[in-house]
Structure formats: C-alpha cells, structure tokens
Amino acid sequence: MNPIATDNGRFKDGNPATGEYGTVVTAQHMNNVQDSVISMQNEIITVLNEAGITVNADDNTQLWQALQMIAGQVESIDALRKFEPLRDRQIAFVKGYYAGSNKGGGYFIADLSDTTTADNSGIVIVTASGKRWKRIYTEITPFDFGAKCSSELNTEGLTFDVSAINNALKHCPTVFLPAGEYFINTSIAIPSNTALVGSGWDTVIKCTDDMPRYKHMVVNSEGDYITYNISEAEMLNAIKNNKGNHGIQIRNLSLRGDLDTRLIMTRSGVCFKNVKNSVISNVKVSWVGYHGIDIADATEGQLVNYDSLRNSWEDKPSSNVLIEKCLVEYHGDDGYTTRYSTDLTFRDCVARYGAQIFSAENGFEIDDGSRNVCIENCIAVREQCGFVVKRHNNAKTAQSVRLNNCAAQYCGYGYWFYGIQTLDAGAVKNGNYSDAYGIDMNNCISMFTRKQERINQRAIRDLIIEDFTGININNFTVFGWHLEGKIKAIDVSDYQPLYTNSSGNLDKVSDSMLPYSNQVFDNGKDVTKETTVNIFIAVNSRNISINNLNLIGCQATNAHVYMLSATEGVKGINLQNINAVDCSGANVIGVPSDCPTDLSVSNVQASSQYDVSNYYVFAGSAMGNIIKRVDLNSVRYENYAGAFKFGAVVALNSQSYRKRTSVMGEASNSQAVSETISTSGVAIWEDYKNYADSIHKLASSSNSIRYLTKDGLALWLGTFDASGNQTPKCGLHSNGNFIPYANNTYQLGQSTNIWSAIYIDTPSQGDNSKKGINSEWFNSRFSSQLSRNGWRKLPDGTIEQWGHFDINNGSTFNFPIAFTDVPYVVQCADYNATGDQVYAITVRNVTSTGFSVITHSAIGAFTMRAIGR
Numbered sequence: 001m002n003p004i005a006t007d008n009g010r011f012k013d014g015n016p017a018t019g020e021y022g023t024v025v026t027a028q029h030m031n032n033v034q035d036s037v038i039s040m041q042n043e044i045i046t047v048l049n050e051a052g053i054t055v056n057a058d059d060n061t062q063l064w065q066a067l068q069m070i071a072g073q074v075e076s077i078d079a080l081r082k083f084e085p086l087r088d089r090q091i092a093f094v095k096g097y098y099a100g101s102n103k104g105g106g107y108f109i110a111d112l113s114d115t116t117t118a119d120n121s122g123i124v125i126v127t128a129s130g131k132r133w134k135r136i137y138t139e140i141t142p143f144d145f146g147a148k149c150s151s152e153l154n155t156e157g158l159t160f161d162v163s164a165i166n167n168a169l170k171h172c173p174t175v176f177l178p179a180g181e182y183f184i185n186t187s188i189a190i191p192s193n194t195a196l197v198g199s200g201w202d203t204v205i206k207c208t209d210d211m212p213r214y215k216h217m218v219v220n221s222e223g224d225y226i227t228y229n230i231s232e233a234e235m236l237n238a239i240k241n242n243k244g245n246h247g248i249q250i251r252n253l254s255l256r257g258d259l260d261t262r263l264i265m266t267r268s269g270v271c272f273k274n275v276k277n278s279v280i281s282n283v284k285v286s287w288v289g290y291h292g293i294d295i296a297d298a299t300e301g302q303l304v305n306y307d308s309l310r311n312s313w314e315d316k317p318s319s320n321v322l323i324e325k326c327l328v329e330y331h332g333d334d335g336y337t338t339r340y341s342t343d344l345t346f347r348d349c350v351a352r353y354g355a356q357i358f359s360a361e362n363g364f365e366i367d368d369g370s371r372n373v374c375i376e377n378c379i380a381v382r383e384q385c386g387f388v389v390k391r392h393n394n395a396k397t398a399q400s401v402r403l404n405n406c407a408a409q410y411c412g413y414g415y416w417f418y419g420i421q422t423l424d425a426g427a428v429k430n431g432n433y434s435d436a437y438g439i440d441m442n443n444c445i446s447m448f449t450r451k452q453e454r455i456n457q458r459a460i461r462d463l464i465i466e467d468f469t470g471i472n473i474n475n476f477t478v479f480g481w482h483l484e485g486k487i488k489a490i491d492v493s494d495y496q497p498l499y500t501n502s503s504g505n506l507d508k509v510s511d512s513m514l515p516y517s518n519q520v521f522d523n524g525k526d527v528t529k530e531t532t533v534n535i536f537i538a539v540n541s542r543n544i545s546i547n548n549l550n551l552i553g554c555q556a557t558n559a560h561v562y563m564l565s566a567t568e569g570v571k572g573i574n575l576q577n578i579n580a581v582d583c584s585g586a587n588v589i590g591v592p593s594d595c596p597t598d599l600s601v602s603n604v605q606a607s608s609q610y611d612v613s614n615y616y617v618f619a620g621s622a623m624g625n626i627i628k629r630v631d632l633n634s635v636r637y638e639n640y641a642g643a644f645k646f647g648a649v650v651a652l653n654s655q656s657y658r659k660r661t662s663v664m665g666e667a668s669n670s671q672a673v674s675e676t677i678s679t680s681g682v683a684i685w686e687d688y689k690n691y692a693d694s695i696h697k698l699a700s701s702s703n704s705i706r707y708l709t710k711d712g713l714a715l716w717l718g719t720f721d722a723s724g725n726q727t728p729k730c731g732l733h734s735n736g737n738f739i740p741y742a743n744n745t746y747q748l749g750q751s752t753n754i755w756s757a758i759y760i761d762t763p764s765q766g767d768n769s770k771k772g773i774n775s776e777w778f779n780s781r782f783s784s785q786l787s788r789n790g791w792r793k794l795p796d797g798t799i800e801q802w803g804h805f806d807i808n809n810g811s812t813f814n815f816p817i818a819f820t821d822v823p824y825v826v827q828c829a830d831y832n833a834t835g836d837q838v839y840a841i842t843v844r845n846v847t848s849t850g851f852s853v854i855t856h857s858a859i860g861a862f863t864m865r866a867i868g869r
Contacts, residue, residue: 075099085110104143108133140172177203185210189224192245198253201284206256216271217255220245223273227300242298248278257288274298274316284327292328292335301339317341334362340369352381362388368395374402385413397436407445414446419467436468447479451528459532467540480554481529535561540569547576554583559590570596577603584610789816803864814850823868831861
C-alpha cells in the first residue's frame with residue numbers, strides 16, 4: 001500500500017481559524033487501505049486454515065495458536081513425538097532434549113515421504129501416527145542423543161552418556177564432544193567411517209565404578225567383545241564374527257580409567273581389533289589398568305593362548321593405523337602396544353609413569369607378530385622400559401621396526417630388542433634362532449636410566465639386544481648420571497596430575513603417590529643409578545651394526561658396551577665411531593674370553609675428567625682363534641686424571657690388524673697404552689713410555705722379533721734363529737728414510753710377500769706439491785657421464801656439459817647436473833634434420849641449474865654446450 005499523497009507522505013489536521021485545510025483522503029487511498037486489510041486477513045485465515053483452526057472473531061489468540069502449531073516449538077524430544085506435523089517440510093523447534101534442559105534440542109523438519117526409518121532418539125523422531133521428524137544439524141553431540149551434562153546427572157544417571165555416545169556413533173559420521181566430563185560404564189564402540197572428536201583434553205571420558213572388569217574404554221564396533229580368559233571356541237567365534245572396521249578417527253579428547261581411585265582393572269584406553277586405515281590423534285589416556293593404546297588383530301593378541309590360532313594372525317590384523325600427538329600416563333601395563341598387526345606409525349607421542357601393576361610396564365611395546373612399525377619423535381619417561389621390540393613364548397617376534405628421533409628418560413631399560421630373554425637362552429643356542437629380524441634405529445637417546453620398583457631382577461640398561469638378527473643403529477647417544485644437574489631432562493613435577501582430595505579440592509599428586517619411587521634399595525644399598533653395562537648384546541644376536549655411538553657421562557661397573565660369548569651365538573658385530581666422553585668405572589668395550597666371531601671395531605675415542613687409571617678402551621683375552629677382523633682404526637686415548645689402557649688382546653690370527661693408534665696425554669705406567677699387530681706371523685709390540693731407555697723384545701713365534709734401538713735411532717724388523725741370533729731385515733731411520741737390508745734382498749716389490757696394493761698419500765684439491773697419485777684419485781678428479789645429455793668434471797673444478805633438447809617441450813630446460821654457480825658460457829644451436837637452414841636461438845635466464853631460450857623462427861630440436869664450475 002502506498003502512503004498518502006502529500007509532501008511528506010503524512011496526514012495533517014486542518015485549522016478553521018486560519019483557513020488551513022486538512023489532508024484530503026482520496027478514494028484511491030481508501031481503496032488501497034481496504035485492499036491491504038483484506039489481503040492481511042486472507043493471509044491470517046490461510047495460516048489458521050493451515051493449522052486447522054476455525055476463524056473466531058472473538059478469539060484474539062488464534063494466530064499465535066496457529067504459529068505454535070505450524071512452527072512447532074516444543075519443550076523436549078518426548079513432546080516432539082506427540083507433535084504431529086500437518087504438512088511436508090514443516091519446521092519444529094525443540095527447546096532441549098529433556099524438559100527444562102537447554103542441551104540436545106534444535107530444529108527438526110517433517111519428512112512425510114519417509115515411512116520406514118526407525119526412531120533413533122537423536123536425528124530421527126517418529127510420532128504416534130508414524131510421521132517422521134528429522135534433525136537439521138551441522139554437527140552432532142551426545143546431548144543430541146540424550147546425554148546429560150555433569151550438573152544434570154545423579155547417581156542413577158551416570159551411565160547415560162555411553163548409550164547416548166554409542167547411539168550417536170551408529171547414526172552419524174562425526175560425533176563431537178564439547179568440553180566436559182562424560183561417564184561410561186561400558187565400551188564406546190566406533191563403527192567404520194566414523195569420527196569421535198572432542199574439543200581438546202578438556203573433553204574427558206571417565207569410567208564409572210560399575211565399569212566391568214577387562215572392558216576397554218573405546219573399541220571399534222566389530223571388536224566390542226572380551227578376549228581375555230575365554231575358551232578357544234569362544235575365541236574362534238569372535239574371529240569369525242569380526243568383519244573388521246576402517247576409516248575410524250579418534251581426535252582431541254581424554255580417556256581416564258580412574259585406576260588411581262578404583263582398582264577395577266579397566267583394560268585399555270583404546271583397543272583396535274582388525275581395524276584398517278584409521279587415525280588416533282591428540283588423545284590423552286591416563287590411569288587405565290592395562291594398555292593406553294592397543295593396536296591388535298581380531299583376537300586382541302591372544303593367539304599365543306590357543307593352539308589352533310597360532311600363525312593365523314594374517315587373516316585379520318589391524319593395518320595402516322596412525323597414532324600421533326598422544327599422551328599415555330599412569331598406565332597399568334604398556335603405554336602403547338601393537339600385536340599381530342602391520343604398517344603402523346606412532347608419531348610425536350609420549351608415554352610416562354607406568355603404574356607398576358604388572359612386572360614390566362613399557363612405554364612403547366612392539367609385540368607379538370607386529371610388522372612394519374614406525375616410531376618417530378616419541379618419548380618414554382619413567383617406564384620400566386622405554387621402547388621394546390619383542391615376543392612372548394610360542395608367538396612370532398615383531399619384525400621390521402623403525403625408531404627415529406626417540407628418547408627414553410629415567411627408564412629401567414631405554415631400548416630392549418629380543419626374540420627370547422636371556423633367562424631362556426638355552427632354548428635358542430647352537431643355531432636354533434628365533435624369527436626376530438630387522439630393526440632400524442636412528443638419532444635416538446637414552447638418558448638417566450634408573451631402577452624402577454618392579455625391575456630389581458635385572459640391572460638397568462640403555463640398550464639390550466637379545467636373539468635378534470639384522471639391527472642397524474645410527475647416531476645413538478647415552479647420557480649418564482655424571483651429567484645429573486648439568487643437563488635438563490623432562491621435569492617430572494611439571495607433569496604431575498591433579499586429583500580430588502578428601503576435602504573435595506584439587507591437589508597435585510605428590511612424589512609418594514606416584515607409581516615409582518625416587519630410590520630403590522637392595523640390602524640397604526641404593527642401586528637406583530647402578531649400571532653394570534650400558535649397551536648389552538647377547539644370546540644369538542647376529543649382524544648387529546652400531547655406528548656413531550656417543551657415551552657421555554656414563555657410569556658402569558663392567559663395560560659400557562658388552563657382548564656375550566660366541567658360545568651364546570653372538571656374531572657379526574660391527575661397532576664404528578665409538579665416542580666415550582667423561583665416562584668412568586668400566587671398559588669402553590668388553591668381551592668375554594671367547595668373544596663373538598666376526599667382530600669389527602673401528603674409530604674409538606675416549607676421554608674423561610674422572611679417575612680412570614684402570615679404564616680400558618678394549619678389554620678381552622685369548623681371542624685370536626675367534627676374531628676374524630679387529631679394525632681399531634684411529635683409536636684415540638685422552639684423559640685428565642689417569643690413563644686409559646688398550647687392554648690384554650694377544651695372539652690375534654693372521655687376518656687381524658690394527659693401525660694408526662694415537663695417544664693424547666702421558667701414560668701412567670709402562671703398560672698404559674700398548675698395541676699388538678699380527679700379520680703372517682710377524683708381531684709388533686710397542687711401549688710408548690720406555691722406548692727411549694731400553695730395548696724391548698716380544699716374540700709371538702719362534703722366528704719373529706721386533707726390536708727398537710735408542711742409539712741407532714732406528715726401528716728394525718728382523719728374525720731369531722734357533723740359537724737366538726738376530727738377523728735384521730729392514731728398518732726406519734729417525735730422519736724418515738726407509739733402510740733396506742745391505743744387499744737389498746727385500747727391495748719393495750721384489751719380495752714374495754709383496755703387498756697387494758700400495759696406498760699413496762694423494763694431494764688434496766689445489767695441492768701443487770710432488771705427491772703421487774693413484775687410480776682412485778685420478779678417477780675422482782676426472783668423473784664424467786658420457787651420454788647424449790652428459791657432463792665432465794676436471795681436477796680444477798671446471799665442469800663441461802652438453803645436451804640435446806626439443807623446444808616443443810617448453811621454453812625452460814635443466815642442465816644434466818647443477819653447477820656450483822652460474823656457468824661462464826651457455827651456447828645453443830639449431831639441430832634440424834636436413835641442415836639446409838639455420839635458425840636463430842637466444843639463451844637467457846641462465847642459473848646454476850638451467851636456462852631458457854627464445855627462438856626467432858620455427859626451430860624444433862637444438863643442442864646446448866655449457867662451461868662453468
């Protein structure tokens with residue numbers, strides 16, 4: 001309706017006294033008013049008719065009644081079931097799931113075309129007449145299926161949350177849990193392609209007092225059954241019925257078993273049985289009676305208990321599961337464990353404070369039958385053992401495990417890899433090896449290993465290897481107790497949890513309440529920090545390589561690195577680049593009298609500020625009949641308060657050798673630093689302290705001797721005859737000249753004992769001295785790749801490159817290899833098939849890795865030549 005046709009669109013009164021007229025109301029305006037009123041009345045009548053209300057002029061609430069009927073604002077879900085929609089796509093608003101509540105309500109739309117979908121008490125509500133209301137939502141919470149917040153719960157209502165959560169998970173792809181506490185008395189079961197998501201660790205799922213024994217807090221829907229202490233027939237039936245789940249996500253929430261207040265033995269925080277392609281992210285698990293996060297097969301790793309199930313795990317393992325950014329603390333058994341599953345990744349996870357219910361709580365345990373497991377950037381703190389790769393009796397050993405950038409702090413054992421324990425070693429001796437193969441460990445740390453309350457049966461270790469084949473360890477660092485107070489590890493007090501005290505207030509857990517003690521005593525002696533061996537290799541361990549081992553501030557009463565004997569099946573051990581700094585109390589490397597076969601040790605360095613007068617870098621005896629190769633290459637001894645000793649290594653066989661031994665500091669006695677070399681029956685022994693005072697002799701056989709003279713300023717090599725007469729053969733003068741025998745019988749290259757190769761000290765880059773060269777040096781200075789697109793390097797660093805390119809493939813091209821800088825020159829030329837025409841091509845945008853071109857005619861293929869460094 002248009003306003004009245006006046007200057008300002010308003011009515012005004014007239015004034016007879018002044019002769020001013022009022023607004024003239026025209027017929028057109030009145031007709032507009034009448035039409036508008038009629039239109040509005042018709043719309044209201046339409047609303048009343050739609051609501052089924054007969055028009056009554058005396059009732060001024062009819063429109064409100066109709067809007068209530070049509071819009072459908074009701075108090076609760078139960079009220080919605082009684083509210084019948086009048087038309088398809090009618091909207092209803094529910095104030096709350098329960099009357100008087102402000103949670104779990106929302107908008108619903110009528111779907112009169114649906115006559116079959118069941119009422120699920122959350123997103124589909126069916127009325128008494130069989131009509132369906134369907135929730136309009138962007139996310140679903142447990143409140144939408146009847147969960148109650150903490151303030152609404154009573155003693156009888158504590159179990160409502162789990163049924164609401166499970167019901168929501170059955171019908172929605174994502175269930176969101178806002179911050180708060182959610183109480184469960186049975187497992188939350190997650191179906192395939194479903195996500196359970198919280199708002200962070202302030203979303204807490206807690207067990208109630210009536211949580212059944214051995215129930216997991218969260219499982220996959222197909223794995224929602226108990227496997228512990230059941231019959232073999234029941235287990236076979238469980239495997240048969242488990243069809244597996246996939247696409248499960250658990251993110252941003254906390255699981256608390258409340259083991260600190262209720263010894264109910266809740267089994268695990270999360271347990272996956274036969275789950276594929278799933279993710280557990282940013283989940284905190286605490287105070288559970290068994291495992292924090294457990295990735296297992298359909299039997300939950302119980303194959304070892306049932307004869308007919310052994311070796312059948314491949315049918316229903318979990319696989320392709322990622323566990324990231326999780327924290328497990330105060331757990332009953334293992335923080336994280338895998339059993340009979342494959343292709344698993346743990347990333348950026350922490351395990352701490354095993355609750356010491358079992359005999360060995362481990363931070364990360366890769367257990368029976370697991371394969372292809374990767375652990376990255378993970379930390380274990382105050383566990384019985386930080387990281388374990390193992391098996392139980394009658395089970396398959398875990399295989400193909402990678403540990404990268406991990407740290408064990410204050411654990412009883414830092415890292416433990418075994419196919420069978422030492423106590424059961426008799427079962428695997430004499431070549432009866434287990435199926436333990438393949439561990440790759442890089443950039444890992446063990447820090448401050450210490451006794452735990454339940455681990456007194458064994459000495460503490462940083463690394464234990466038992467009955468395992470094929471272990472490759474690179475860059476392993478051990479920090480010992482000499483560094484206590486000098487470097488900072490994880491501060492335990494920063495992470496102590498809160499609990500409710502007797503007054504109902506939150507207090508921080510005290511040291512006396514923690515599941516470990518600060519000290520462990522054995523017959524009155526504090527053995528918390530007492531270490532006999534840091535690195536322990538035992539019982540059929542084979543093909544073990546440790547490269548770049550750093551021992552810093554370590555204390556040990558036996559040896560920092562120790563190997564059991566060859567009779568225990570230990571062989572094929574390769575130790576390279578061993579660095580012991582400020583260690584004390586033991587030998588750096590220790591072996592028994594019948595040491596492992598195929599032992600290789602190279603590049604050992606040791607220095608200490610402590611009293612190490614009896615500290616041997618390498619200790620052993622009578623090893624000559626077993627050691628195939630001992631390569632102590634560039635061994636360095638350095639100390640400030642004592643002297644290192646090389647140790648009693650004698651009678652090495654003809655294949656053994658040592659070379660380039662250097663000494664830093666003055667030895668404390670004549671036996672302080674010595675070296676034995678045996679090659680083809682000729683032995684050399686040197687005493688670095690007393691060589692200037694006397695001649696020393698050592699015969700390793702009836703016809704070999706070395707003697708060192710002071711007066712002649714020469715080192716002579718020769719032999720004894722049967723009467724003990726000496727016959728010199730050659731020598732080295734103090735001026736550096738080699739002195740052959742008088743008749744030059746043993747001129748270099750003419751003896752029957754000629755060297756197989758001559759190694760020459762070749763010049764370095766840019767060295768113009770008169771040093772010789774060898775084939776290796778020559779080839780390294782004239783490297784090339786001779787191909788259609790190739791290159792050649794010259795000794796002065798010049799690089800020449802060439803290539804064949806097609807302009808049709810683009811305008812930017814890469815050199816066969818990168819220059820170190822922009823090349824001096826780049827030339828390109830047309831390369832047409834007939835050669836009867838020459839086309840122009842211009843080079844531009846030259847970098848160290850490539851160039852671009854511009855063509856000035858229809859060029860196709862072209863060639864390139866470049867020179868630079």
